[in-house]
Amino acid sequence: MAESGKIDPMHQFTIEPLFGTDHWAIGGYNIAFTNSALWMVLAVVVLWGFVALGMQRQLVPGRWQMAVETMTGFIDNLLSANVGPEGKKFVPYVFSLFMFILAANLLGLLPLGLFGSHAFTFTSHFTATGVLAILSFSIVLIVGFWRHGFHFFSLFVPHGTPIWLLWLIPFIELVSFMVRPFSLGLRLFVAMMAGHILLEVLSSFVINSANAGPGWGIAIGIPSFLLMVGISALELLVAVIQAYVFALLTSLYINDAVNLH
Amino acid sequence: MPQIAQLAATYSSQIFWMLLTFGFVFFVIGLGMVPKVQSTVDARDRKIADDLDAAKAGSAAADALEADWRAKENEARAQAQAKLAEAKAKGAKDREAKLAKADAAIGEKLAAAEAVIETGRSKALGEIEAVAAEAAADIVRRLAGAEVSSDAALQAVKAVL
Numbered sequence: 147m148a149e150s151g152k153i154d155p156m157h158q159f160t161i162e163p164l165f166g167t168d169h170w171a172i173g174g175y176n177i178a179f180t181n182s183a184l185w186m187v188l189a190v191v192v193l194w195g196f197v198a199l200g201m202q203r204q205l206v207p208g209r210w211q212m213a214v215e216t217m218t219g220f221i222d223n224l225l226s227a228n229v230g231p232e233g234k235k236f237v238p239y240v241f242s243l244f245m246f247i248l249a250a251n252l253l254g255l256l257p258l259g260l261f262g263s264h265a266f267t268f269t270s271h272f273t274a275t276g277v278l279a280i281l282s283f284s285i286v287l288i289v290g291f292w293r294h295g296f297h298f299f300s301l302f303v304p305h306g307t308p309i310w311l312l313w314l315i316p317f318i319e320l321v322s323f324m325v326r327p328f329s330l331g332l333r334l335f336v337a338m339m340a341g342h343i344l345l346e347v348l349s350s351f352v353i354n355s356a357n358a359g360p361g362w363g364i365a366i367g368i369p370s371f372l373l374m375v376g377i378s379a380l381e382l383l384v385a386v387i388q389a390y391v392f393a394l395l396t397s398l399y400i401n402d403a404v405n406l407h
Numbered sequence: 408m409p410q411i412a413q414l415a416a417t418y419s420s421q422i423f424w425m426l427l428t429f430g431f432v433f434f435v436i437g438l439g440m441v442p443k444v445q446s447t448v449d450a451r452d453r454k455i456a457d458d459l460d461a462a463k464a465g466s467a468a469a470d471a472l473e474a475d476w477r478a479k480e481n482e483a484r485a486q487a488q489a490k491l492a493e494a495k496a497k498g499a500k501d502r503e504a505k506l507a508k509a510d511a512a513i514g515e516k517l518a519a520a521e522a523v524i525e526t527g528r529s530k531a532l533g534e535i536e537a538v539a540a541e542a543a544a545d546i547v548r549r550l551a552g553a554e555v556s557s558d559a560a561l562q563a564v565k566a567v568l
Binding site: 156157159160161163170172175176177178179180182183186187189190193194197198200201203204205207211214215218219222237238239241242245246268270271272273274277278281335339 | 408410418419425426435436437442444
């Protein structure tokens with residue numbers, strides 16, 4: 147099993163500067179255009195293309211327009227269900243969030259290995275998901291204090307709190323509130339990373355068992371490969387669900403900020 | 408785990424590009440394009456609602472028109488029936504009057520004819536008496552040779568007849 151050491155399931159998450167931009171910096175901070183940044187840009191291009199093709203603005207929509215309108219309608223419903231009529235204002239933000247994460251997750255699953263290239267899933271980096279989580283959390287804070295002022299702190303005292311528990315409940319609520327950006331960012335990062343590691347580990351099983359001989363290849367390689375097919379389908383589902391969870395949690399937090407409890 | 412191993416070297420680049428790309432997504436796609444898509448959807452929903460309302464109004468108008476027409480038709484039918492009944496009654500009355508008139512005229516004619524017959528008959532009867540009396544007087548003279556006055560003969564004939 148000496149060869150198995152060559153296949154490092156974590157290597158796919160390595161960030162590498164591209165096109166010799168590793169010396170780019172602003173104010174001493176490195177801003178190299180990395181493979182991660184490349185896939186961010188690709189996600190933007192794909193997302194922009196998707197929405198732009200659905201902008202014919204016809205009374206009777208074509209297929210593409212219908213697809214784009216379904217997505218905006220989906221986010222619109224999500225926000226009006228969770229936040230109410232005031233949720234409409236947040237459609238651009240939650241739509242951007244959901245579609246950007248969705249595009250990133252799906253692009254990261256592209257089987258580009260077949261063509262000698264590698265897809266990079268930047269949502270498997272907490273430096274990337276953390277930015278989105280902190281943005282969502284900041285919006286919640288800004289909207290909450292903007293609309294309610296210091297009354298926003300009543301969020302930490304839920305309705306019906308017994309008076310003798312007033313020393314404990316606000317503390318628990320505060321902790322659960324402060325944990326939100328971490329739960330947002332880490333959930334996405336861990337889910338995406340775990341799926342990709344699993345696929346990589348299974349593919350290393352296929353390769354190493356096939357290299358060890360035909361018997362091993364049939365006994366371990368084929369079941370592993372079949373499992374990979376299933377896991378790939380599951381990963382597509384996870385890609386959608388994680389984007390949805392991020393958007394759903396953001397809309398729930400926005401609801402707290404807009405309507406308090 | 409490159410996420411942690413490369414953290415110090417890559418966090419600034421990751422954050423920078425993330426803010427740049429997501430900023431583009433939010434400002435250009437989210438704020439620029441999504442409202443247009445939504446306004447299209449809203450316009451369509453409004454158009455559909457308006458069309459449905461118009462169709463409902465049209466249907467109600469058609470129903471009202473039909474009810475109106477039905478009422479008018481019923482009225483016209485009732486009028487026609489009334490006219491028909493009137494005409495029938497009038498016709499029957501006319502016929503009765505004509506019949507009565509004709510009956511009266513026939514009765515008159517009948518009576519006149521009967522009167523003529525009666526006079527004819529009585530006249531003929533009178534003539535027959537006279538002839539019979541003459542014949543009787545003649546017969547008596549011839550058979551008995553006796554002269555009978557015409558008055559006596561007439562009396563005798565009248566008694567016999």
